Amino acid sequence: MRLKIVAGNWKMNMLKEGGENLASEIVKLVSEHKLDNSIKLILSPPAIHLANLSSILDGQTQVSLAAQNVHQELKGAFTGEISASILASFGLEYVIIGHSERRQYFSESDQLLAQKVKAALEQNLQVIFCCGEGLEVRQAGNHLAYVSKQLTNGLFDLPKESFEKITIAYEPIWAIGTGETASPEQAQEMHAHLRKHIAAKYGNDIAENTSILYGGSCKPSNAKELFACADVDGGLIGGASLKAKDFIAIAQSF
Numbered sequence: 001m002r003l004k005i006v007a008g009n010w011k012m013n014m015l016k017e018g019g020e021n022l023a024s025e026i027v028k029l030v031s032e033h034k035l036d037n038s039i040k041l042i043l044s045p046p047a048i049h050l051a052n053l054s055s056i057l058d059g060q061t062q063v064s065l066a067a068q069n070v071h072q073e074l075k076g077a078f079t080g081e082i083s084a085s086i087l088a089s090f091g092l093e094y095v096i097i098g099h100s101e102r103r104q105y106f107s108e109s110d111q112l113l114a115q116k117v118k119a120a121l122e123q124n125l126q127v128i129f130c131c132g133e134g135l136e137v138r139q140a141g142n143h144l145a146y147v148s149k150q151l152t153n154g155l156f157d158l159p160k161e162s163f164e165k166i167t168i169a170y171e172p173i174w175a176i177g178t179g180e181t182a183s184p185e186q187a188q189e190m191h192a193h194l195r196k197h198i199a200a201k202y203g204n205d206i207a208e209n210t211s212i213l214y215g216g217s218c219k220p221s222n223a224k225e226l227f228a229c230a231d232v233d234g235g236l237i238g239g240a241s242l243k244a245k246d247f248i249a250i251a252q253s254f
């Protein structure tokens with residue numbers, strides 16, 4: 001059985017106190033609402049919050065932390081960067097790699113992302129690997145081929161046993177922060193396609209156990225219909241993850 005995951009990508013939001021309050025409120029709501037054990041919540045704050053939030057989440061088994069990025073080298077003279085070994089030494093479990101904002105604003109190529117994935121896995125971090133097409137690609141009808149190529153280039157050099165540590169997040173760029181969401185049919189079509197693509201490379205067992213999340217203007221009002229799709233295993237949530245009640249409402253949408 002694959003894990004259901006709702007991950008909150010805080011991006012570059014939340015000052016110190018706001019981040020602490022948000023994490024504390026989420027912890028409180030999780031215990032009040034008794035979320036099903038099969039659901040995992042992940043918070044991905046700006047990196048400087050991670051150590052602090054890990055004390056707030058101490059003792060929580062259902063809520064984990066993810067970094068939003070990682071450097072491809074394990075140490076060295078890379079001012080401003082954070083390595084997978086540093087993240088692991090702070091007890092971090094997850095890292096998001098390949099978000100479209102990293103690809104677009106920081107020119108992260110498929111090759112670079114493949115290196116980052118390897119570095120993260122070597123340090124035993126779990127990877128949430130993002131993929132997704134822009135509007136022009138979708139309008140041209142090339143979205144399925146485009147996104148499966150992102151997976152091939154970023155992940156398919158990995159040995160089979162490493163793939164167990166991969167979660168996929170499909171985030172169509174035209175739906176991120178725009179208020180426009182992929183329809184359940186569009187999400188299901190892509191997720192089923194990606195699962196087939198993984199099965200062709202790594203076999204049915206791995207594909208069936210890989211969680212594939214949807215991201216892009218996912219909110220309490222549309223999460224239910226998206227999560228009802230057979231191949232949608234949860235969401236990577238941006239804007240709506242900054243409000244504890246909305247985030248928990250999304251987690252209750254399975």
Ligand code: PGA
Pocket residue numbers: 009171175176177178179215216217218236237238239240
């Ligand atoms: P959004 O962002 O939910 O604000 O559209 C999703 C993401 O970029 O991960």
